[in-house]
Amino acid sequence: MSIDMAQFHQVFFEESFEGLDIMENGLLDMDPGTVDDEQINTIFRAAHSIKGGSGTFGFNDISSFTHVMETLLDEMRDGRRPVTPDAVDALLRSVDVLRDMLGATKDGGEVDEQMAQAQQVELEQILKSASAEASVVSAPQVEGGQSAATASASKQQGWHIVFRPLPQMMRTGNDSLRILRELAELGELKVDCDLSALPPLAGFEPEDSYLSWDLHLIGDASRETLDDIFAWIEDECELAVMPIYAAEPQERVTVEEAAKAASEEPDSTQDVSGPSEVVQVTDRRTGQDRRSSKDRRTGDRRKVQGGGGGGSIRVDISKIDSLINMVGELVITQSMLSLLGEDFSLDKLERLNEGLSQLERHTRELQESVMQVRMLPISFTFSRFPRLVHDLSSKMGKKIDLKMTGENTEVDKTVIEKIGDPLVHLVRNSLDHGIEMPEERLVAGKPETGTINLNAFHKGGNIVIEIRDDGKGLNREKIESKAIDKGLIDVDHNLSDRQIYELIFQAGFSTADVVSDVSGRGVGMDVVRRNINELGGSIEIESEPGKGSAIIIRLPLTLAILDGQTVTVADETYIVPLVSIIESIQVKEQQIKRVAGRGETFKLRDEYLPILRLHELFGIENPNATRLDEGLLVVVEGDGRHCGLFVDDLLGQQQVVIKSLEANYQRVEGISGATILGDGSVSLILDIPGLLRLADRQDGDGLKQSA
Amino acid sequence: MNDQQSDTLTNSQNQSSEYLTFRLGDEDYGVDILRVREIRGWESVTRIPNSPEYVKGVLNLRGSIVPIFDMRQRLGMDSWDYGKDTVVIVLRVKGASSERNIGVVVDEVSDVLNARQSSIRNAPQFGGGVPTEYISGLVDAESKMVMLLDVDKLLNQDIETEQNSEDAA
Numbered sequence: 001m002s003i004d005m006a007q008f009h010q011v012f013f014e015e016s017f018e019g020l021d022i023m024e025n026g027l028l029d030m031d032p033g034t035v036d037d038e039q040i041n042t043i044f045r046a047a048h049s050i051k052g053g054s055g056t057f058g059f060n061d062i063s064s065f066t067h068v069m070e071t072l073l074d075e076m077r078d079g080r081r082p083v084t085p086d087a088v089d090a091l092l093r094s095v096d097v098l099r100d101m102l103g104a105t106k107d108g109g110e111v112d113e114q115m116a117q118a119q120q121v122e123l124e125q126i127l128k129s130a131s132a133e134a135s136v137v138s139a140p141q142v143e144g145g146q147s148a149a150t151a152s153a154s155k156q157q158g159w160h161i162v163f164r165p166l167p168q169m170m171r172t173g174n175d176s177l178r179i180l181r182e183l184a185e186l187g188e189l190k191v192d193c194d195l196s197a198l199p200p201l202a203g204f205e206p207e208d209s210y211l212s213w214d215l216h217l218i219g220d221a222s223r224e225t226l227d228d229i230f231a232w233i234e235d236e237c238e239l240a241v242m243p244i245y246a247a248e249p250q251e252r253v254t255v256e257e258a259a260k261a262a263s264e265e266p267d268s269t270q271d272v273s274g275p276s277e278v279v280q281v282t283d284r285r286t287g288q289d290r291r292s293s294k295d296r297r298t299g300d301r302r303k304v305q306g307g308g309g310g311g312s313i314r315v316d317i318s319k320i321d322s323l324i325n326m327v328g329e330l331v332i333t334q335s336m337l338s339l340l341g342e343d344f345s346l347d348k349l350e351r352l353n354e355g356l357s358q359l360e361r362h363t364r365e366l367q368e369s370v371m372q373v374r375m376l377p378i379s380f381t382f383s384r385f386p387r388l389v390h391d392l393s394s395k396m397g398k399k400i401d402l403k404m405t406g407e408n409t410e411v412d413k414t415v416i417e418k419i420g421d422p423l424v425h426l427v428r429n430s431l432d433h434g435i436e437m438p439e440e441r442l443v444a445g446k447p448e449t450g451t452i453n454l455n456a457f458h459k460g461g462n463i464v465i466e467i468r469d470d471g472k473g474l475n476r477e478k479i480e481s482k483a484i485d486k487g488l489i490d491v492d493h494n495l496s497d498r499q500i501y502e503l504i505f506q507a508g509f510s511t512a513d514v515v516s517d518v519s520g521r522g523v524g525m526d527v528v529r530r531n532i533n534e535l536g537g538s539i540e541i542e543s544e545p546g547k548g549s550a551i552i553i554r555l556p557l558t559l560a561i562l563d564g565q566t567v568t569v570a571d572e573t574y575i576v577p578l579v580s581i582i583e584s585i586q587v588k589e590q591q592i593k594r595v596a597g598r599g600e601t602f603k604l605r606d607e608y609l610p611i612l613r614l615h616e617l618f619g620i621e622n623p624n625a626t627r628l629d630e631g632l633l634v635v636v637e638g639d640g641r642h643c644g645l646f647v648d649d650l651l652g653q654q655q656v657v658i659k660s661l662e663a664n665y666q667r668v669e670g671i672s673g674a675t676i677l678g679d680g681s682v683s684l685i686l687d688i689p690g691l692l693r694l695a696d697r698q699d700g701d702g703l704k705q706s707a
Numbered sequence: 708m709n710d711q712q713s714d715t716l717t718n719s720q721n722q723s724s725e726y727l728t729f730r731l732g733d734e735d736y737g738v739d740i741l742r743v744r745e746i747r748g749w750e751s752v753t754r755i756p757n758s759p760e761y762v763k764g765v766l767n768l769r770g771s772i773v774p775i776f777d778m779r780q781r782l783g784m785d786s787w788d789y790g791k792d793t794v795v796i797v798l799r800v801k802g803a804s805s806e807r808n809i810g811v812v813v814d815e816v817s818d819v820l821n822a823r824q825s826s827i828r829n830a831p832q833f834g835g836g837v838p839t840e841y842i843s844g845l846v847d848a849e850s851k852m853v854m855l856l857d858v859d860k861l862l863n864q865d866i867e868t869e870q871n872s873e874d875a876a
Binding site: 572617618619620659660661663664665668669670671674676680681682683684694 | 751752753754755756757758764765766767770771772773774807808809
């Protein structure tokens with residue numbers, strides 16, 4: 001592969017993965033029985049681009065695999081084949097295989113050939129059955145559609161035969177050598193012998209057959225002739241016969257030939273002995289695994305090297321345009337200001353101020369536009385769910401309708417990347433635990449088909465994602481008894497419904513009676529919550545018995561910028577995220593109550609809040625305010641707990657760009673990151689939930705009880 | 708470490724490397740010059756709460772947040788008041804999976820030392836408390852003894868052990 005080509009690989013893979021998504025969505029929407037031309041066309045085009053691209057880049061296994069899919073799609077498009085659920089499922093599986101193949105090729109890993117071959121065989125199987133089913137009329141149509149030149153170039157060249165005699169074959173008087181001789185008479189025969197099954201001499205059984213062969217027969221022998229040759233030993237061997245076309249990877253054909261082969265129709269004489277072939281393909285694994293493990297090792301190394309790429313992002317051209325506009329404005333403002341500075345006098349002060357405020361506005365707009373570049377529609381995450389629901393519901397025998405709204409809501413790329421797995425988990429939960437079996441639903445007087453709603457929308461600087469189902473809802477009693485069993489709550493607790501539902505976020509908590517492979521192992525909800533908290537978001541449950549339940553996730557729009565409140569303690573400055581602040585108050589000495597002589601608490605409306613002194617938590621020396629009435633209490637919220645954070649003073653609110661402390665140092669408890677202030681100095685951003693945990697640790701029991 | 712040492716010795720007896728030398732009190736130390744990103748004057752840093760004594764804080768190095776360690780305290784020596792010669796050497800430290808930039812505060816930077824591999828001696832073993840594990844070798848330069856520091860061990864290990872102790876707590 002020349003280096004020139006390699007620079008386009010990234011684009012090719014991105015486009016191919018997009019194409020796969022298009023195909024998948026199209027296939028899922030396809031209604032078996034009816035053929036929507038446009039839809040099939042869309043799928044076909046996606047497949048065709050992948051094939052063309054992979055051919056160009058020399059990924060022959062991918063192009064030949066896609067070719068078979070394309071052939072099938074082509075027939076559906078022309079109406080020569082009914083769109084059956086089986087065929088759609090097979091195509092969906094093929095999309096998966098193709099995705100794996102592309103993924104493996106992209107990461108420099110090794111392609112799971114067995115899987116690919118098995119899937120290819122399945123597709124060919126369907127194609128073959130079609131040639132039988134579809135009327136004779138179809139054949140001439142195909143031939144007619146091709147130019148004479150194409151037809152000759154893509155004609156079948158011969159047969160690829162995998163011949164693996166069973167050990168006892170020779171005892172029945174058959175000799176593989178005779179078979180090979182006969183085959184050699186039919187044309188040019190390329191023989192690869194597989195010696196891997198050969199035992200050491202001591203264990204050698206002279207009457208057993210240990211060898212197997214991989215044969216390429218180039219010539220115009222018909223399938224019948226081959227069948228005659230193998231007729232006697234059919235039961236004594238594993239045999240696979242596959243036609244070789246010009247586009248077959250074994251032939252390392254040029255791109256042009258591959259492209260021509262695109263419109264090729266498999267030879268109707270192709271009569272694959274299906275089942276034995278599938279078996280055979282899987283059986284070959286032993287021989288290939290040894291080789292592939294070696295490949296995998298080299299593959300992994302390549303993966304590590306290429307790992308630092310960091311990925312790329314596709315940006316809507318309009319966003320780039322607005323960015324360029326903004327930069328243009330900024331340049332104009334800058335030149336205006338520098339002109340002003342050349343001979344500045346006091347009477348131009350007003351114009352200077354004007355210019356500066358313009359500069360400020362443009363900078364802010366530029367910042368917003370740059371942030372826009374990182375924003376992607378949530379459909380990137382949502383798009384996988386139709387498939388997931390389709391597969392799982394048919395597996396579990398449930399009828400489920402997935403409705404999605406707000407797919408175009410935009411969120412930061414990092415959020416998109418990290419929210420995927422938690423969402424999958426939640427949707428699976430809804431499917432498994434939420435929605436009942438059709439019979440149960442009918443008994444409960446609900447429509448047989450359950451509904452899962454996936455909504456995304458903006459709300460007050462946050463993005464909200466809801467997963468709502470109309471299933472049976474959470475079972476309060478079950479959660480309660482389970483929690484009592486586990487010692488999480490007391491028998492005579494008086495917790496609200498919501499507090500009970502919260503318990504499912506505890507580690508190792510599952511109320512599923514039977515652990516299924518879908519969910520119920522009790523690893524998950526705690527991980528889901530942790531992932532969401534890491535993104536700076538929160539998660540909530542609503543549930544109504546018999547009516548359904550909803551999981552509501554709130555996430556910040558972006559992770560790179562945050563609205564912060566600057567607070568000071570002694571000569572140190574910290575940033576408190578504005579979202580965590582409820583209010584700031586000054587308390588009087590007499591409002592403060594003490595618990596066990598140490599823990600300070602104060603009553604805010606009808607709630608007692610613990611007081612955390614930032615200077616104590618962070619060991620800051622010489623704070624200006626040590627008496628609570630000298631400083632300020634910032635009432636903050638983290639992980640559902642409230643507390644009053646005692647600081648010297650509040651400075652002001654500002655947007656800050658979050659910088660990682662971990663890049664060069666490490667995670668620090670109570671600190672979520674750092675930022676650079678206007679004067680170039682560094683200020684640390686407080687992590688309120690982390691701060692509460694720190695306080696828990698620093699003074700044992702005080703806070704836990706009051707929380 | 709000794710294995711590694713003898714390995715490099717046999718492979719490159721006559722190759723020489725350059726070391727940036729600096730002073731801590733009346734002792735001379737050196738670090739591989741290829742690891743040095745920049746040398747800058749001491750300026751005040753932002754303290755990191757609840758961090759070890761030798762972590763002075765973080766500062767803004769052209770937009771990235773870089774921690775600053777006090778080299779004396781890191782090696783268990785007495786701290787001293789920073790003066791006008793006090794400098795920060797920003798070093799590239801290789802960790803298991805990533806590279807970090809870490810600044811170290813030293814008394815003053817002295818010189819660049821060209822040392823042949825063959826002239827580097829192993830550090831003698833002292834009993835308790837002398838942190839010889841961070842010293843990759845000793846080399847003589849004009850009647851001075853320069854201790855060559857293993858930057859990766861010195862500046863990475865603590866981060867890891869802290870994390871361990873944090874996990875344990």
